[in-house]
Amino acid sequence: MIAGARGRIRLAPSPADARWDPSTLPTEEADEEPRWTELQLASRDGDIQRINELLSRHKDNRMKLEIVNEPAIGYYGQTALQAACMKGHETVARALLEAGANVNAPGGNNIYRTAFELACGTGQIGLIRLLLDAGAVFDPKKVTRYQGRTPIQAAAEGGHEAAVLLLLERGANINAAASPSSGVTALQTACFEGHVSLVKLLIARGADVNGLPGKFSGYTALQGACLAGEVDIVRILLGEGVDVNAPGSLYSGGTALHAAASRGNMEIVKILLSAGADPNSAAGRRGQTPMQSAYLIGEMDIVHLLLEAGATGPLTGGKILFGNGRTRSWTESEVKIIR
Structure with missing residues (x-):
């Protein structure tokens, strides 16, 4: 099946069909939207009857292997097995594996997610x-x-402790690095999602509380907790000796204090300052300060608190960090009053 430009889907005949002409299909360069075969669609929908029917058409094992392992096409495309696993269709996944599905096949060329993940x-x-x-x-x-x-990062994101434990028992790397752009480690995502008991479990099993963020737009465990307003997790991490002034990602990140200030969380800002957070830490290419982060969203109380803690420098010149879209425009007279 093929996803059209407006989201419509049309069936692509099986390669075994004599009328089927591959040259008529849009190329990967021309169309990056996912394109689905009949088997992939049936697997996504959990339609085991349709799957058995499609597989039974091909008595030749070589042809059956080709059909069941049709590659994922488009940025977010999926193989039949990946489509089944994303929806949790265990029966379908078993049938596909018995038919020869490649359990480690790559996903679409943007997300690249495997069936196991x-x-x-x-x-x-x-x-x-x-x-x-x-x-x-x-x-x-x-x-x-x-x-x-x-x-393990996927399991941690959903807060699935039993799955995390199973993976650790089977040898998964608890500190597997975040993906290059905006990925997160298992602990980082658990902190951001607010899974307190899982955070404790991961730390007890050796998770690095100072794991590096994704290069471009990720966050550390502490920054993630601050962004999400997870006070209990912030305290847990500080108790484990986390670096309160660790830098953020290259483009859109900042320190934990930037994160808390950019979300207007006064309680966490106070906790971080008490733990030694630098009120003048610079973030991003413009060297934005936590005070500028608070100023951008109109959090005057936090601006005053940071000034009392020794913050210096201009209020203007900052930009939104961590993808926060909340802003507040200030007049010159208001800036003077704040100062």
Whole structure:
């Protein structure tokens, strides 16, 4: 099946159909939208009857292998097995594996998510065990081009403690690095999502509280907790000796104090300052300060608090960090009053 420019889908005949002409299909360069085969669509929908019907058409094992392993096409395309695993269809996944599906096939060329990673994101233990027994790889060398995750990162994002424990028992790397762009480690995503008990579990199992953020727009564990306003997790991390002044990602990040200030969280700002956060730490290419982050969203109380803590420099000149779209325009007279 093929996703058109307006989201409509038309069926692509099987390659076995004599009328089917591959040259009529849009090329990857011309169309980066996902394009689906009949089997991929049926797998996504959990339609085991349709899947069995499609597979039974091909008595030749070589042809059946080709059909069941049709590659994912487009930025967000998926193989049949990946589509089934994303939706948690264990029965479908088992049928596809028995038909010869490649458990470690790459996903679409943007997200690059494997069937195993998608299964771990559902937290379904039976499905995860099925893929493990089929030879699923824990930490693929190429996680993603942009925003992909390792299986343990996927499980941690959903707060699936049983899945995380199973993966650790099978040898998963608890500190697997974040993907190059905006990916996060297992601990970082657990902190951002507010999974307190999972955060404790990961730290107890050796998770690095100072793991580096994704290069371009990721965050550290402490920055993630501050962004999400997770006070309890902030305290847990500080108790574990986290670097309160760790720098953020290259383009849109900042320190934990920047994160708290950019979200207007007075309680966390106070906690961080008490823990030694630098009120004059610079972030991004413009050297933005936490005070500028607070000023941008109109948090005058935080601006005053940071000034009392020794913040210096201009109020203007900052930009939105961490993707926060909340802003407040100030007049010159208001700036003088704040000062």
